[in-house]
Amino acid sequence: MRYKTVFGLNNTCIFGPNDEKMTATVVEAATELVREGARSLTGGCGYFIRYQEAVRAAVDVPVFLSSLLLAPFLEQVLPRSQSLGVIVASKTALSQDMVEAAGIRPGIRDRMVIRGLDDAAVFAGKFLEPNGDLDPEALEADVVDAILRLQKERPDLGMLLLECGGLPPYAVAVQEATSLPVFDFTSMVEFFIGGLTRKRFTGLL
Template sequence: MTDFPHIQQKRWPSWVRPRLAFHGAPVGILMLDRMPGPGLRPYIPGDTGNATTWSVPVRYKTVPELNNTCIFGAAGEEKTSAVVAAAKELVREGARVITAGCGYFIRYQEAVRAAVDVPVFLSSLVLTPFLEQVLPQGKALGVVVASKAVLSQDMLKAAGVRPDMSDRVVVFGLDDAPVFAGFFLEPYGDLDVDAVQADVVKAILTLQKDRPDLGMILLECGGLPPYAAAIQEATDLPVFDYTSMVEFFVDGLTRKPFKGLL
């Protein structure tokens, strides 16, 4: 017999919206507008922008004219209303959680959270306080971001990162990783996955050499999860990213009865 756990209930759950175009895609993802320019730069498996990254169907919404240059600069503040509108639209379409494809969406975390009635976690940076809390004494968390130069204190505050965490939270930017920066910060040319992976791993090994007290690594950029396994193999450290955060919430939405032996 087909088992749809909610269908036999007398009333539909509150999260079932009327007359939706489709159902069954609970994760809403806000995306940057793609930067113009030559080159083929697809969202590869593991990237937040690749739907096969996720264990459940997701729905995407691009924020018009909010690209890398805009979100990194002062003009990004002008896009707050557009980000909020896109998040509201995702909720109207049936999204039960709202996340984003780029960690710098953290600048809109509070505005979106105030505007919708579903959980909002726009950046993997929100994992920072939790990971810092569970670190062993004497260990530090390495937070690897696309660009440290544009990561403001306000963004860290929005993620729940307090000033008293500074000794145990090490923010490391990939601004000077030439291959990564070329493809992700100032996009040009065709994406070379192997070259990006080697570049990112090399940069993080430099961080680990400078900070031998690292106990965990958190990746901010939505384009970094494809390289998480290689980073872990090279550093022998736990590595967390967007997928860690989103799948944690997905598990909370899709709980199944435990089956086993007594």
Template sequence: MRYKTVPGLNDTSIFASDGDKITPIVVQAALELVSEGAQLITCNCGYSIRFQQAVRDAVDVPVFLSSLLLAPFLEMMLPANQALGIIVASKSELTQDMLVASGLRADIGRKLVIAGLEDTPVFGNGWVRAEGDLDVGGSQADLVDTAVALQKERPDIGMLLLECGDLPPYAYAVQQATQIPVFDFTSMVEFFVGGLVRKPFTGLI
């Protein structure tokens, strides 16, 4: 596994109205990773979906920069009477263009339910606004409370997708609290790696 820091890519630049100007720098980072032997390119920030197509066009390995790419797959698996819940770091920053870029249908309507964490007391301060120290327990509580509240509001939610790359450590707690399937960007990476490095078949367990 190799990591690459993208100079200038931060919360401010990724949400800026002219954020596309940083696309060439993101593409260059991906090209460098491929030159170093990377067999896939991913990113921990779900809002990096805005760079998905540009990076995909530039490299010759699979690219999945956002857990939002899982959304169409998960939504298609759900029964017709169930909805997909997505918990994001900041709901106000999630645009319709991002959802379309992930492959979701523009007319998905009530089949998609989104909740943001920007107003939560701990995660919102520590992660979204970068204020104070990291409080793991408090961040987990905020995420669990948000998920449970969303499920109470919409009991038809059949699966949850965590957009933010900072949320996987809390996915277990969310799944235990909601008792429905929970996915994040590590789910996407593990899915692909499972196909890339197959193991000998030893029978059904």
């Protein structure tokens, strides 16, 4: 596993409406990783979907920069009576261009329930406008509470997709509270890495 810092890319840029100015910097970081031997590229923040196509065009390895790429697949496997809940850091920052870049067509979007954590006080104070020390227990409770309220509003939810790269530590708590399948960017990475590191088949048991 190799990491590359994208200098200058902060929350203001990621959640801003005009983030094209950082595309070249993100592409440069991606190409450096490939030169260093990376066999695939990913990112933690779901809003890196902004750069999916630009990076994919610049390198010759698989690119999956956002957990939002899982949305079309998850929608396809859900019973038609159920909806896919997508939990994002900031709903106001999720543009139509980003939705389209993730391959979310209108028919898929119709079956998605998008809930932003903009109004979750603890989460917003640590991820949207970072301030002070992080309290993991308070943050977990804040995230779980927001999702439980969504589930109460939408009892048709069949699965949950967590967009934000800061949410995987709370996926277990969310699943225990909702009893729903929960996916995030670590699910996406594990799926792809599984294809790169197949083990010899020894039977079903």
